[in-house]
Amino acid sequence: MRILLSNDDGYFAPGIAHLAEALSTIAEITVVAPERDRSGASNSLTLDRPLSLRRSHNGFYYVNGTPTDCVHLAVTGMLEGLPDMVISGVNDGANMGDDTIYSGTVAAATEGFLLGIPSIAVSMVSVSRGNFATAARVALDLVKHYLDNKFHVPILLNVNVPDIPYDQLAGMEVTRLGRRHKAESTIKSLTPRGETVYWVGAAGGAQDAGEGTDFFAVQRNRVSMTPLQIDLTHYDQIDFAKTWVGQ
Amino acid sequence: MRILLSNDDGYFAPGIAHLAEALSTIAEITVVAPERDRSGASNSLTLDRPLSLRRSHNGFYYVNGTPTDCVHLAVTGMLEGLPDMVISGVNDGANMGDDTIYSGTVAAATEGFLLGIPSIAVSMVSVSRGNFATAARVALDLVKHYLDNKFHVPILLNVNVPDIPYDQLAGMEVTRLGRRHKAESTIKSLTPRGETVYWVGAAGGAQDAGEGTDFFAVQRNRVSMTPLQIDLTHYDQIDFAKTWVGQ
Amino acid sequence: MRILLSNDDGYFAPGIAHLAEALSTIAEITVVAPERDRSGASNSLTLDRPLSLRRSHNGFYYVNGTPTDCVHLAVTGMLEGLPDMVISGVNDGANMGDDTIYSGTVAAATEGFLLGIPSIAVSMVSVSRGNFATAARVALDLVKHYLDNKFHVPILLNVNVPDIPYDQLAGMEVTRLGRRHKAESTIKSLTPRGETVYWVGAAGGAQDAGEGTDFFAVQRNRVSMTPLQIDLTHYDQIDFAKTWVGQ
Amino acid sequence: MRILLSNDDGYFAPGIAHLAEALSTIAEITVVAPERDRSGASNSLTLDRPLSLRRSHNGFYYVNGTPTDCVHLAVTGMLEGLPDMVISGVNDGANMGDDTIYSGTVAAATEGFLLGIPSIAVSMVSVSRGNFATAARVALDLVKHYLDNKFHVPILLNVNVPDIPYDQLAGMEVTRLGRRHKAESTIKSLTPRGETVYWVGAAGGAQDAGEGTDFFAVQRNRVSMTPLQIDLTHYDQIDFAKTWVGQ
Numbered sequence: 001m002r003i004l005l006s007n008d009d010g011y012f013a014p015g016i017a018h019l020a021e022a023l024s025t026i027a028e029i030t031v032v033a034p035e036r037d038r039s040g041a042s043n044s045l046t047l048d049r050p051l052s053l054r055r056s057h058n059g060f061y062y063v064n065g066t067p068t069d070c071v072h073l074a075v076t077g078m079l080e081g082l083p084d085m086v087i088s089g090v091n092d093g094a095n096m097g098d099d100t101i102y103s104g105t106v107a108a109a110t111e112g113f114l115l116g117i118p119s120i121a122v123s124m125v126s127v128s129r130g131n132f133a134t135a136a137r138v139a140l141d142l143v144k145h146y147l148d149n150k151f152h153v154p155i156l157l158n159v160n161v162p163d164i165p166y167d168q169l170a171g172m173e174v175t176r177l178g179r180r181h182k183a184e185s186t187i188k189s190l191t192p193r194g195e196t197v198y199w200v201g202a203a204g205g206a207q208d209a210g211e212g213t214d215f216f217a218v219q220r221n222r223v224s225m226t227p228l229q230i231d232l233t234h235y236d237q238i239d240f241a242k243t244w245v246g247q
Numbered sequence: 248m249r250i251l252l253s254n255d256d257g258y259f260a261p262g263i264a265h266l267a268e269a270l271s272t273i274a275e276i277t278v279v280a281p282e283r284d285r286s287g288a289s290n291s292l293t294l295d296r297p298l299s300l301r302r303s304h305n306g307f308y309y310v311n312g313t314p315t316d317c318v319h320l321a322v323t324g325m326l327e328g329l330p331d332m333v334i335s336g337v338n339d340g341a342n343m344g345d346d347t348i349y350s351g352t353v354a355a356a357t358e359g360f361l362l363g364i365p366s367i368a369v370s371m372v373s374v375s376r377g378n379f380a381t382a383a384r385v386a387l388d389l390v391k392h393y394l395d396n397k398f399h400v401p402i403l404l405n406v407n408v409p410d411i412p413y414d415q416l417a418g419m420e421v422t423r424l425g426r427r428h429k430a431e432s433t434i435k436s437l438t439p440r441g442e443t444v445y446w447v448g449a450a451g452g453a454q455d456a457g458e459g460t461d462f463f464a465v466q467r468n469r470v471s472m473t474p475l476q477i478d479l480t481h482y483d484q485i486d487f488a489k490t491w492v493g494q
Numbered sequence: 495m496r497i498l499l500s501n502d503d504g505y506f507a508p509g510i511a512h513l514a515e516a517l518s519t520i521a522e523i524t525v526v527a528p529e530r531d532r533s534g535a536s537n538s539l540t541l542d543r544p545l546s547l548r549r550s551h552n553g554f555y556y557v558n559g560t561p562t563d564c565v566h567l568a569v570t571g572m573l574e575g576l577p578d579m580v581i582s583g584v585n586d587g588a589n590m591g592d593d594t595i596y597s598g599t600v601a602a603a604t605e606g607f608l609l610g611i612p613s614i615a616v617s618m619v620s621v622s623r624g625n626f627a628t629a630a631r632v633a634l635d636l637v638k639h640y641l642d643n644k645f646h647v648p649i650l651l652n653v654n655v656p657d658i659p660y661d662q663l664a665g666m667e668v669t670r671l672g673r674r675h676k677a678e679s680t681i682k683s684l685t686p687r688g689e690t691v692y693w694v695g696a697a698g699g700a701q702d703a704g705e706g707t708d709f710f711a712v713q714r715n716r717v718s719m720t721p722l723q724i725d726l727t728h729y730d731q732i733d734f735a736k737t738w739v740g741q
Numbered sequence: 742m743r744i745l746l747s748n749d750d751g752y753f754a755p756g757i758a759h760l761a762e763a764l765s766t767i768a769e770i771t772v773v774a775p776e777r778d779r780s781g782a783s784n785s786l787t788l789d790r791p792l793s794l795r796r797s798h799n800g801f802y803y804v805n806g807t808p809t810d811c812v813h814l815a816v817t818g819m820l821e822g823l824p825d826m827v828i829s830g831v832n833d834g835a836n837m838g839d840d841t842i843y844s845g846t847v848a849a850a851t852e853g854f855l856l857g858i859p860s861i862a863v864s865m866v867s868v869s870r871g872n873f874a875t876a877a878r879v880a881l882d883l884v885k886h887y888l889d890n891k892f893h894v895p896i897l898l899n900v901n902v903p904d905i906p907y908d909q910l911a912g913m914e915v916t917r918l919g920r921r922h923k924a925e926s927t928i929k930s931l932t933p934r935g936e937t938v939y940w941v942g943a944a945g946g947a948q949d950a951g952e953g954t955d956f957f958a959v960q961r962n963r964v965s966m967t968p969l970q971i972d973l974t975h976y977d978q979i980d981f982a983k984t985w986v987g988q
Contacts, residue, residue: 012753012797035777036805042315043289043348047934048558049543050436050444056753064542064777068289068349069447077433077445098361101290101477102315114345115429149491153484174488176480182362186324187686189297192678192693193788197297198324199686200316225492227484230348233423234476237400241421241474244396259506259550283529283558294687295805296790303506311530311789431933439928439940440541446933536784536809537842544930544938562783562843563941571927571939592855595784595971596809608839609923643985647978668982670974676856680818683791691791692818694810721982723975724842727917731894731968735915738890739966 001027001147004083004112006070007091008038008104011062015090015124018136020060023087023143030083031060032074034067034104039093041066041104043111053078067108075115085143086112089122090135094160096125096214096224097178099203106158110230113156118146120157125218127163134169135161138223158226162218172223178213180204248274248394251330251359253317254338255285255351258309262337262371262379267307269383270334270390277330278307279321281314281351286340288313288351290358300325314355322362332390333359336369337382341407343372343461343471344425346450353405357477360403365393367404372465374410381416382408385470405473409465419470425460427451495521495641498577498606500564501585502532502598505556509584509618512630514554517581517637524577525554526568528561528598533587535560535598537605547572561602569609579637580606583616584629588654590619590708590718591672593697600652604724607650612640614651619712621657628663629655632717652720656712666717672707674698742768742888745824745853747811748832749779749845752803756831756865759877761801764828764884771824772801773815775808775845780834782807782845784852794819808849816856826884827853830863831876835901837866837955837965838919840944847899851971854897859887861898866959868904875910876902879964899967903959913964919954921945 003023007016011033020029032053034041044066051065051073061078063070071086088108095103105121112119120142124135138161158177162169181204189197209215217224250270254263258280267276279300281288291313298312298320308325310317318333335355342350352368359366367389371382385408405424409416428451436444456462464471497517501510505527514523526547528535540559545567549555555572557564565580582602589597599615606613614636618629632655652671656663675698683691703709711718744764748757752774761770773794775782787806792814796802802819804811812827829849836844846862853860861883865876879902899918903910922945930938950956958965 014798037295040292040294041289042291042354044291044313044351045287045289045349045447047287047447048284048546048932050446051433052442052444052542057755066291072430072447073433073445076430076448077435098477100479101357101361102292104291107289110348114348145492151487151491153487155484156481157488158479172492172494174485174492174494176482176485177478183319183323184686186298186320188324189683191789192681192696195299197299198320199297200292200294200319201323202686225488227481227488228479229481229484230345230479231424232347232353232405232475232477234403234474235423237402237474237476238421238423240398240400241404241472244398245392245419245421245472247419247421261551295685295793296691299789304508434933436930438542439925439943444543449933531789534786534788536782536786536848538783538785538807538845539781539843539941541781541941542778544940545927546936546938560785566924566941567927567939570924570942571929592971594973595851595855596786598785600973601783604842608842639986645981645985647981649978650975651982652973666986666988668979668986668988670976670979671972677813677817680792680814682818689793691793692814693791694786694788694813695817719982719986721975721978722973723978724839724973725918726841726899726969726971728897728968728970729917731896731970732915732917734892734894735898735966735968738892739886739913739915741913741915 002083003027003029003085003087004074005029005031006033006067006088006108008041008067009092010034010037011056011060015092015132018132019090019139022136022140032070033062034070035062035064038066038104040102042102043068043107045069067104068111071108071111082117086117086119087139090132091123092126092129094125095123096160097180100158100177109156113154118155120159122159125160125162131163131165134166137166156228158228160214160218160224162221164221168221169223170221172225173217175214175217175224175226176212177226178206178215179208181207249330250274250276250332250334251321252276252278253280253314253335253355255288255314256339257281257284258303258307262339265379265383266337266386269387279317280309281317282309282311285313285351287349289349290315290354292316314351315358318355318358329364333364333366334369334386337379338370339373339376340370341372342370343407344427347405347424356403360401365402367406369406372407372409378410378412381413384413403475405475407461407465407471409468411468415468416470417468419472420464422461422464422471422473423459424473425453425462426455428454496577497521497523498568498580499523499525500527500561500582500602502535502561503586504528504531505550505554509586509626512626513584513633516630516634526564527556528564529556529558532560532598534596536596537562537601539563561598562605565602565605576611580611580613581633584626585617586620586623588619589617590654591674594652594671603650607648612649614653616653619654619656625657625659628660631660650722652722654708654712654718656715658715662715663717664715666719667711669708669711669718669720670706671720672700672709673702675701743824744768744770744826744828745815746770746772747774747808747829747849749782749808750833751775751778752797752801756833756873759873760831760880763877763881773811774803775811776803776805779807779845781843783843784809784848786810808845809852812849812852823858827858827860828880831873832864833867833870834864835866836864837901838921841899841918850897854895859896861900863900866901866903872904872906875907878907897969899969901955901959901965903962905962909962910964911962913966914958916955916958916965916967917953918967919947919956920949922948
């Protein structure tokens with residue numbers, strides 16, 4: 001089995017090292033990840049310059065681009081044949097609810113999915129940041145389970161793992177994405193040269209964190225697994241919209 | 248009526264100038280757009296540095312950030328009160344099918360929608376690039392229609408307009424997003440310093456461009472309008488996934 | 495006469511517009527400047543990606559690169575034949591003393607000089623920022639004087655102009671670069687996500703601002719003109735160094 | 742003895758690892774280097790955003806900025822007291838002649854010098870890239886010699902080391918910077934999206950590579966050591982310029 005790993009925290013991040021170590025026990029691993037932290041990169045794709053692909057001393061490849069660039073380049077320009085899976089992470093921080101749309105971790109997996117490869121994004125709901133190994137082992141469990149129970153629909157899974165020891169996990173729950181309140185306001189700051197600048201504020205608190213959501217699951221020490229799709233069409237509004245435009 | 252305009256081509260792009268001109272006849276316009284071309288930026292959000300907000304000689308504001316940053320900053324840090332609408336565009340190039348997920352134009356509108364504001368992304372299906380005025384007038388029509396026929400559900404509309412004169416348009420059609428084939432392979436190139444680099448390849452051709460899709464509509468000289476939503480949960484797979492994990 | 499203009503504040507900056515307007519009365523002007531503010535860029539040159547060259551609605555060209563890139567690309571890849579002069583500015587802010595080494599404005603002129611073209615960097619010692627026209631007119635005076643009094647050594651001139659009306663200038667003075675005290679310390683700041691970050695501090699105050707320096711001249715409302723060279727060899731230390739290494 | 746190390750190839754580059762290893766035998770080493778390759782950065786300084794300072798698993802610090810930023814931040818915001826020396830390198834590639842003005846390696850040392858610290862830039866005249874250890878040992882030799890033979894003038898040394906085994910070096914020579922011919926023309930390329938882009942061309946060949954220059958020394962397998970200064974004033978032209986402006 002051949003697995004392509006990527007992330008958005010950069011090729012040097014501890015999360016991807018844990019992932020590579022865990023998965024190398026059952027698969028041939030190739031790591032292609034951004035050369036620097038690209039958190040918040042979403043699905044951005046670099047179109048105005050070419051990408052370079054370099055190899056670190058530990059064998060990981062790094063690209064001067066986004067998480068999406070990394071997977072795109074690896075699959076369409078570097079690897080021989082499609083990998084059997086794309087796994088992205090372990091992200092240092094949750095990717096749940098509306099945040100998913102901004103996430104570079106999820107974007108890397110999404111690119112794999114768009115290219116026809118079963119893909120999983122794995123994030124740690126960071127508190128102490130001490131349990132990357134838990135999330136890596138969860139990823140390993142999932143891949144093993146997948147090998148024993150293949151399914152024949154395309155999959156894109158968004159997995160969030162509590163930042164606790166593996167044996168304290170209270171199981172896995174299939175969830176839907178929750179919703180957050182609006183983000184906090186930007187925070188004004190003054191540069192030493194007297195210009196006003198603005199930091200993007202913190203994410204909003206959970207608005208829909210009810211039963212069945214990712215927020216709900218991880219609060220109960222469960223691994224949250226949300227199957228994702230990428231068709232943004234709002235099918236429920238189509239009839240309404242037709243009426244509205246008089247079609 | 249107050250409208251916030253943004254785009255991903257940059258504040259100096261002809262598409263946003265056409266949009267501002269058309270809409271200023273019925274609304275108070277504020278333009279907050281990226282300082283440079285950020286096509287392909289998707290929903291990326293700048294978290295590792297603060298943003299500056301500057302004003303051009305023509306009154307447009309520009310931000311050293313992404314389309315999402317622009318709308319986020321304008322709404323949560325600059326404008327007094329929420330604008331009545333966010334309109335993004337006119338993009339120089341279609342945003343249809345799977346491409347929607349990479350689009351900075353759609354992302355700017357999405358950020359407005361996430362912040363609770365009715366939002367529209369407007370793109371021109373560029374051929375000659377001569378008909379930005381058509382797309383701007385379509386946007387104006389939509390806003391006028393919205394004023395006369397308000398609805399009370401949140402909306403996020405993805406509008407693609409053929410690159411033809413306004414009077415040659417064959418009406419508007421409510422559509423779903425089509426699908427593309429996989430992107431073409433990356434293209435290798437050699438730098439003058441001997442390093443191999445890789446350009447992201449062209450988008451794939453249309454795979455699902457059947458009746459009802461955005462591709463289908465614009466090929467028939469119609470304006471395509473797709474209502475979007477941003478919940479990526481794959482509800483149809485939830486039961487299957489539960490079975491799979493033994494939940 | 496053909497003059498290439500550039501700057502480091504970006505092609506849209508008021509300083510370069512004033513310069514273009516003033517000089518177009520006596521020369522054919524081509525503007526090639528950065529697409530965004532690149533103050534502090536020094537002589538940096540972009541080697542890891544190619545540059546794009548685009549034309550603004552006002553006829554100015556802009557490049558997604560540094561000031562040095564702009565002049566380099568214009569001279570070695572775009573213009574037919576060498577221009578007769580390269581003029582960089584009008585910078586919004588002084589470039590005097592040690593700061594010269596960090597200056598993108600001076601770097602653009604330096605690149606012209608390295609390519610064999612008489613080159614001038616023009617900066618305004620900004621206070622109110624109201625007198626770009628003064629600096630532009632000083633540049634025009636210099637070019638006219640140059641046309642009447644050509645010299646046959648390569649020149650690279652660093653010109654700093656007080657931010658006052660033209661008729662209040664107290665003449666021009668040929669100067670040497672002064673010296674500054676060390677820069678102020680970096681300023682710590684905390685991001686909304688809790689990371690400590692550091693702003694580069696303000697430039698140090700003048701240390702050597704005595705008679706004959708650029709600082710001294712502009713404080714007396716004179717235009718400072720410093721002839722520059724780019725050989726960094728410390729000739730006075732060569733003998734000492736030979737002794738030191740036992741050569 | 743405390744030494745600050747930096748470079749422009751990035752904190753992960755082999756050259757800086759060799760340098761750290763060699764110098765740690767006689768000094769307490771702190772490495773603060775760019776998070777990614779910033780070759781060609783010259784003295785550019787980041788003024789429009791704050792810098793982050795992070796620590797790699799091997800104890801090296803990395804900054805999301807330029808070589809100049811790294812030394813500036815380390816000295817004015819991070820280290821307690823001034824380090825005894827700043828050493829930059831080992832650069833993968835020569836920094837000789839006019840190129841010195843574009844070099845990030847030299848710029849990092851220059852920033853140390855401007856902050857009052859004896860500073861050395863060390864570059865390998867790369868051919869096979871196999872002899873970083875030679876350059877690192879040369880740096881060690883220089884520092885030891887400096888400890889035994891302190892001098893009390895500020896120094897900024899530009900050292901270029903042939904890419905050969907240490908015992909094949911034919912000594913050290915104190916040199917002046919040579920001169921290059923103009924750079925080669927930019928190289929046009931076409932992006933997959935049909936836009937013409939331009940790569941900065943290769944550096945020109947040596948024009949002044951005569952006896953006494955850095956080029957001359959390294960061609961004879963000698964280490965070249967050029968003392969540098971940073972006053973760009975062209976003193977020899979001052980009288981001429983005064984006459985020219987009628988002062």
